[in-house]
Amino acid sequence: MQAHIHRLLDRYRGLPADRLLEQPVMLAFFVCIILANLVLFLLLSQPFAFENALWLAFASVSLTGLAHTFFQWTLQRTTHLLLAQTYALLLYSIWVTGGLFSSSTMWMMILPVPAVYLLGWRESLRWVVLVQLTLLALVPLTEHGWLPVSYVYGPRHVWWSLGNHVFTAISLLGGLMVYQRIYNHQLNEITRRNKELSANRAALLQAESYKDQFLASVSHELRTPMNAILGFNDVIRAELQTAGHSLQTVDLVRESTEHLLKLVNQILDFTQIQAGRLQLQPAPTRLADAFAECTQTYARQTHDPVQFHAQLDPSLPEWVMTDAKRLKEVLCHLLDNAFKFTPSGVVNLAIRKDGERMLFEVQDSGVGIADAQQTFIFNRFEHADLQTHTRFGGTGLGLAICKGLVQLFDGDIGLHSEANVGSRFWFRIPLHPCDAPTPPSFTAPQTHHGLRFxxxxxxxxxxxxxxxxxxxxxxxxxxxxxxxxxxxxxxxxxxxxxxxxxxxxxxxxxxxxxxxxxxxxxxxxxxxxxxxxxxxxxxxxxxxxxxxxxxxxxxxxxxxxxxxxxxxxxxxxxxxxxxxx
Missing domain, CATH: 3.40.50.2300 (Response regulator)
Known part of the structure; x- marks a missing residue:
């Protein structure tokens, strides 16, 4: 029995979720309606000799429908079978009991109703059309007396006719009531599930908030010891430089600490972007200065296998209103990736005017990115592939941070890459020319050793x-x-x-x-x-x-x-x- 139930549920698995409960219950209800009407009519005195045989045929249809539904056929096929057999039996009853004068036409009129509940509006329209065409065809047959048997209705047909009207109304209203109960049950179930989903969503958001707070707190705590490391490093470096000692070891310590600080800053920036708490701070920026700060860092790092070229479009305005810190952060992330994934070859940086926007391009001749990974490469924790991650490492946050920052600039970002050929990353942000800021009224001192304060x-x-x-x-x-x-x-x-x-x-x-x-x-x-x-x-x-x-x-x-x-x-x-x- 349990296996039969599982097979029945499997047949309904392809139906829409909101109809999984509705359709099987409605089918069973309509079959029960047929059986109930059969019993009621059998209790009445039958005015026609064929009535008992006719209702036994209806019972056979119902039982056949239940058997097919429970054991073998899909709901749609079973419903069509039941409707077709019921249609044939009703047509026979109308045919031999006076055509349109027969009270059995009441049952024919509501025949499409089960189709609406069980098959949907599109399939039920076919049954509506069939029923209407059948009734239209009965008009001339009844009018001209072309039916094979003529009946004269009298007092003995009253209860049979009344039973047809009453049972038809009860069946129709019963179907509506059952459907309403099912609908209310499903509505309550959906409401309950929505509340569960809302609660789960709130819990997930709370967990995400705790995670962001934890990462921000950890990042803040990591900055404190790094402040000491870098500070002591500067002090020691100054003392060694004064004494004429080698600074190589001290510089290596500082380089490693700055790399650690860079990772911490990535985590902090990412958590702030995810939480929507990162804001730009636009200020007048001299493009040439920002460009030089980016290029000189990587120009010093360049060694023989990798050549670095940088180009700034002279048609760009000298001063623009932008957040120079975040702009350089995006460029540095892209340049870091370009140098990391280019063991030998060329890295190019170009900044050009593109209509009312600035276009930034970083192109390399490195390992490239496969087509399948390009769609996801800007997602957090994404790498080109496992082999690339194992070989080159990284947090997988750099490009996600770039995308988030570019979106804060109201810009867009993209790439074009071919595996083993190279990559071209680009982003565009609005161009806002501005005037040069008013210079400060004081000048910084050339020497600092004599200040007494x-x-x-x-x-x-x-x-x-x-x-x-x-x-x-x-x-x-x-x-x-x-x-x-x-x-x-x-x-x-x-x-x-x-x-x-x-x-x-x-x-x-x-x-x-x-x-x-x-x-x-x-x-x-x-x-x-x-x-x-x-x-x-x-x-x-x-x-x-x-x-x-x-x-x-x-x-x-x-x-x-x-x-x-x-x-x-x-x-x-x-x-x-x-x-x-």
Whole structure:
């Protein structure tokens, strides 16, 4: 029995999901209607001699339909068989009981109704047309008395006629009621499943949010020790360079750390893009400068097997409004891939004007990408193939980040590649020419060793404090450098000591950098005018905006380099009029 049920379900497996329950139940209902009417009519006194045989034939049809449905045939074939046999029996009944005068025409009129429920509108139209043509054909046959048998209806036919009308109405209304029950059941089931899907979706989104928060947190935590590594590396490098020692080992340490930092930045950028929290910061950008920053890095890396060529279209405007940092990030990702997958050959970079857009092209003669992989290559964690991933490595996030950043620029990105021939990656972004920015009213000092000022470092991490202290003492030997490990200690120090500039970490227990800065700004002059530079590992624009809103004069991004620290501090000292000794 169980095997028969499984075979029955298999036959319905190809039906639409919303009809899997409806159609088998409706078929069984209509067969039961035939059997029920058979029993009711048998209980009535039959005015015609052939009635018992006719209803036994209906019973045979019903049982045959059930047998075919349960054991062998598809629902569609079984339904057509039942309708055809029922049509033949009804036509015979009408034929011998007066044609259009027969009350059996009521059953003929509702014959297409099961077809609507079981076969759909398109198939049921065939039965509607057949029934209407049959009734039209009976008009002249009944009108001219061409039927083989003539019946004169009398009192003995009343109950039979009434039974046809009543049972027809009950059958029709019963079908509608059963269908409504099935519909309500399916609607409730769909509603329940939708709620389950909504709950699952919410859980997945929550899990995705936790994952993004975890990755962002891990990325932030990784930046802290790397800040120390790079900082100590700069200090050691400066000491060794002064002493005339070789810098090769120190440079290798820095190169490895910068590579690790690059991976961390990729993870952080990807999580921010996925969460929709990454925003562009357009500013006037000199294309030639941005172009030079990209090309000079790779020109220095080029060795004999790989030739690097770069071309900037002279028809492009000198200044454009764009986010130079993110633009260079996309170019660097594409150039990194080009050099990685080109053991020998040529890498070309071209920037051209394309109507109202800028077109960037990176072309190489490397290993290329198979056609089957090109559709998915911009998805996260995708590689050309397993062999390529094993040979060249990588996180699989670079091109996904490129696509996300280009979309933020309101641009498009694509590629053309042939395996073992090379690849051409391109992207286009809107071109927004602009005027050159107004130059600052001060110039950076040519020397920094003679500056005398007092600098206060605020950070809860003792390693970061030591790195910043060593850097500052190397950059400004005559400056007085002090350090505290909390926001509360910073405020206490400022009450009793004169300070020219504060380097303030953002994330600290107790009072964080933002709260401490607000407290400084709410104090009385001249303390309220103290220069405060924020230090943060977050590159999110909202965090930088929060620093400026809290009253900080500038924000420097960790890991902190010597050049970055020197430019940031001296720019603020020049603004406040620090004097050279």
């Amino acid at each position: 007092t600098l206060l470092l605020v950070d809860d991490n003792p390693v970061n404090l030591k790195v910043a202290e060593l850097m500052c003492k190397q950059l400004w030997p005559t400056a007085r450098v002090q350090s505290v490990n909390s926001g509360e200690a910073c405020l206490q120090w400022l009450q009793t000591h004169h300070v020219d500039l504060v380097l303030m970490d953002l994330v600290m227990p107790g009072m964080d950098g933002l709260e401490t800065t607000r407290a400084i700004r709410q104090s009385v002059a001249p303390l309220s005018d103290l220069t405060v530079i924020g230090l943060t590992a977050s590159s999110h624009p909202q965090d930088h905006a929060a620093c400026l809103q809290a009253g900080m004069n500038d924000v420097l991004l960790k890991p902190l380099g010597r050049d970055q620290l020197q430019r940031g501090v001296q720019a603020q000292l020049m603004r406040q009029g620090a004097t050279d000794a």
